[in-house]
Amino acid sequence: MRRFVAGLTAFLFALPLAVRAQDSLKRGADIAANGVGDAVPACSGCHMQNGIADGSGAFPRLAGQSAWYMSRQFADYASGARTSALMGPIAKALSAADGAAVAAYYANAEGPFVFNKRADAMLVERGRQLARTGDQAKQLPACNNCHGPGGIGEFPAIPYLAGQYADYVALQLQMWKSGARKDSAEGMADIAKRLSEQDMAAVAAYYQQLREASAQAAK
Ligand code: HEC
């Protein structure tokens, strides 16, 4: 009986939390589909409702990315630590509660990995080296040291790279190298400065095809 009461009490305490989480996901789905008023456009216009974007690589994949990481990016876009003509105004207009709701929604979203370009095998091989072992001559640690085995991310602060679009990944590395992306100044900026253009293309190509390979194998 004591156990039953304890269990029931725990259940009753958890219930409002679960309901709130559900409400927040619903709110997030609504923002993704419709935006908020005039200031926040529908995220789905660029990232799609399931968060896989359009496959062009111009827009990052959000599906399954950590909500904590995404909420932080909104703060960085709003402060200008990350510069984006598209995301800057959106992040400024998004309230903290709506940002958290839409981040939670996309963190829970799932969608296929669809790519329209095949990468050169030599490039992918160089990328694999950088991702898994790094490059001692350039004092580069393996990316996976931080981004997790297979680039699946290190929850919650470090985003996944596996299956992220190569063009987007390469662009972010270029932005860190040039100083246009100012968050993670000591971490990613320092790493990007050691990477050549070719290295960036290689590691970006490697990460994109990781999920493509597993999607092929699953067929
Ligand atoms: C008009 C197109 C467009 C719309 C609409 C849009 N985004 Fe974006 N989003 C982008 C682009 C482009 C980037 C990459 C910008 C950069 O290089 O930093 C981006 C980046 C992001 C990132 C960073 C991802 C990462 O891996 O660091 C998040 C999170 C994000 N958007 C969420 C949203 C949410 C939530 C909405 C809706 C409220 C939204 N976006 C609406 C174009 C858009």
Ligand code: HEC
């Ligand atoms: C010392 C740890 C560390 C190492 C090593 C590291 N990263 Fe990162 N990386 C991070 C952190 C932390 C972030 C999140 C930064 C932020 O919050 O904006 C990040 C973010 C990124 C992003 C942004 C993803 C997005 O969705 O916008 C890319 C791309 C990236 N890293 C690529 C790499 C590559 C390629 C390597 C190897 C050459 C690498 N990283 C090595 C810690 C690391």
